[in-house]
Amino acid sequence: MTEQESNLSETLSRIKAEYQSRYGMDMDEWSAVMMADNQKAFDEIRHWLARHFEEARKLRATFKGSIKQVTFASDKQAFLYSLGRLIPPSVCALVLGICCYVYMSTYKDYQELERLVDAYANMPLYEQIVVDGQLTKEKGVTYLVLSPAKAGKHRIGKTYEYDSRNKVVKVPLKRQQ
The missing domain is CATH 1.20.5 (Single alpha-helices involved in coiled-coils or other helix-helix interfaces)
Structure with missing residues (x-):
């Protein structure tokens, strides 16, 4: 017999004897094997629980010192x-x-x-017309009101010049400095 078989046989005999002394009845071989397996499983569970309870105790001690109650x-x-x-x-x-x-x-x-x-790159040139220009609204249309310019007296945003040869209106935008 090997050592493992010897330990198993001894464990089974111990289980049978304990059962016999407790209940006064004989236990068969398979029931003893099942009891041995159950004991081993329960021992592993007890060990696992003991380890986790110890970790929980350490965590409680850690939290207890770090929490300030107000x-x-x-x-x-x-x-x-x-x-x-x-x-x-x-x-x-x-x-x-x-x-x-x-x-x-x-x-x-x-x-x-x-x-x-x-x-609109030319927008700065129209600035004076926007600032000084006068608007009027007639029949839903908005007009910029300008008057004809007298020779050499241009007022930006106020006057225009009519070029009869080309038949166009010229509006002064900026004075050359």
């Missing part, structure tokens, strides 16, 4: 404490959000103006 005399005190804890980050988030909104809206407006200036 108690208050009234609900008002608790509310004011929470406001003191939450208002600074909330205000920071709000200010940051407003700054982002202002930046993005200004950036979008700037992009729109830049697109307009790029699309």
Whole structure:
């Protein structure tokens, strides 16, 4: 017999004897084998539970030292404490959000103006007409009102010159400096 067979035989004999002494009945060989397997499984479970209980105990000890409990005399005190804890980050988030909104809206407006200036390269020349020009509306149509210019007295946004030879109206946009 090998040592393992000897240990198995001894374990089975011990189980049978314990059963005999406890219940006063004989146990067959297969029942003893099943009891031995069950005991081994339960021993593994007990070992696993003991190991996890020890880990849980260590974790409880760790948390117990790191958690600071705060108690208050009234609900008002608790509310004011929470406001003191939450208002600074909330205000920071709000200010940051407003700054982002202002930046993005200004950036979008700037992009729109830049697109307009790029699309209409002559736009700066029309600035004086836009500033000084007089508009009138008749029958749903808007007109720019200009008067004929006297010789050499051009007023940007106010006067025009008629070229009868080419049959066109010339509107002064900018004076040469």
